[in-house]
Amino acid sequence: MISEWRKQRDAGLLEGKSPGDAIGRPSAVQAENARLKAQLRKAEQKLATTEMALEIMGKAHALLEQISESADPDERRPKR
Template sequence: MTDKRPSRPVRRTFTAAYKTRILAAYDALPEGSPERGALLRTEKLYHSHIEHWRKQQDNGTLAASTGKPKKDAESEELARLRAENKKLKADAAKLAARNDKLAGELGKTRTALDIAGKAFALLENISSSADSDES
């Protein structure tokens, strides 16, 4: 008995050089132009390929075949450091916002203390002039 099931289709793979070449060609065309769509149709690609490859290029993980970075220690460490860097940048932005808020509150407090000091001086002046009038 022979098995008549169709074989599973082979997924296309793309080399890093091909991805880079297509990204460069795509980016060289004006945004929104029909030539971009024509390039994708000619290469039998989807816009999602371009988006995915551009993310990989920005992350420095533009690898061959499926586009997944190789699972070696160096790339895992690089991914961990990138994630930590992203978290630290987010934390720094939060701290900067909090610092700005606290600086504003400090300014208000200083103004209030300045006003309180002037009011105290005024009341002291009024009190001393009232004491001198009574004598």
């Protein structure tokens, strides 16, 4: 019952309904809307993860650059 309720909620069938009101099956438009909302949520989560990874990579790059610049020039390995 809970999974059915979640499907109805995601499809927008419960909006504007009072408890105890009859709820029918989602129409094609409502089902498509629910599918697109789920797809959007997944894409937003993936985007947030990617942005976080890029931010971490940028910080790691800046840290390595700072360490590289602060290293004693005499201790650096000669370039080949």
